[in-house]
Amino acid sequence: MDLKEIQNLIKFVANSGVAEVKLEMDDVKITIRTTLEGNVSETTYVQQMPAHPVIQQAVVPQQIAPATTTPVAPPAENSNYITIKSPIIGTFYRKPTPDKPMFVEVGSTIAKGDVLCVIEAMKLFNEIESEVAGKIVKILVDDMSPVEYDQPLFLVDPS
Known part of the structure; x- marks a missing residue:
């Protein structure tokens, strides 16, 4: 399975x-x-x-949040940004290995298909690729933090 x-x-x-x-x-x-x-x-x-x-x-x-709460929404001025969300539950890593540099930083220009991070789930390391091109505006999760399904990870300016 x-x-x-x-x-x-x-x-x-x-x-x-x-x-x-x-x-x-x-x-x-x-x-x-x-x-x-x-x-x-x-x-x-x-x-x-x-x-x-x-x-x-x-x-x-x-843990699933109560149905009455809403996900943390970016401020209104960020409405033109695209939110990249976690496709799985696991542990978020910004580097491929501890001795390698970060995949992306704030200000990095990304293309569709670029690897943004790795999420470890059940001892499997899943590369999370960008589905949009643009510039990283904000990284919403700390390195080595647990993430939930559909949790926002990055804000990207597509312009």
């Missing part, structure tokens, strides 16, 4: 109103627990079944 399938499963369970779902496959065991009172929260546990006696597991907790 790949990351996209797990994300789709989490979304499906969150929208279905079911309190808990457990899924066991050959090498993966997933438990998704949803509480639907006042604050909506969702907890997902993914455990990789061991191929040998050493137990290895990955636990991925996820």
